[in-house]
Amino acid sequence: MPSPSRSTIAKRVVFFDLDNLFHETCFVIAGRHMLWDWMKSVNTHFERYNWLRMVSQDLDWEPIRRQHRRILEAIKRGDTDTASYLAETHLHLMPEEQGPVIALHPDYFELPKDSSV
Numbered sequence: 001m002p003s004p005s006r007s008t009i010a011k012r013v014v015f016f017d018l019d020n021l022f023h024e025t026c027f028v029i030a031g032r033h034m035l036w037d038w039m040k041s042v043n044t045h046f047e048r049y050n051w052l053r054m055v056s057q058d059l060d061w062e063p064i065r066r067q068h069r070r071i072l073e074a075i076k077r078g079d080t081d082t083a084s085y086l087a088e089t090h091l092h093l094m095p096e097e098q099g100p101v102i103a104l105h106p107d108y109f110e111l112p113k114d115s116s117v
Contacts, residue, residue, distance in 0.1 A: 019050070019054075022068050029075060048108065052108060053097065
């Protein structure tokens with residue numbers, strides 16, 4: 001696989017940063033900024049996974065964008081039930097996509113010997 005261009009890397013960095021900003025903003029809106037601060041201090045592995053997902057050329061970013069747009073629309077409407085449901089669905093995207101991320105970057109993960117991922 002060829003190395004990505006500087007422009008591609010820059011776009012991925014921007015997307016990664018905006019993704020984090022979106023999540024932080026949701027915590028702020030919910031009045032949970034202290035929880036976000038705590039999570040940022042203990043989630044090194046999650047950050048690593050997210051970065052590996054961002055640099056995986058074979059994975060489409062559109063599902064994340066689409067989910068963010070839908071969550072934001074629900075928040076703007078004040079529809080907390082839908083926003084909560086969509087946020088929970090968004091959290092399930094990671095387990096659904098972990099197989100391809102691990103397959104592309106196996107050296108970054110320590111898997112149980114009986115794992116089928």
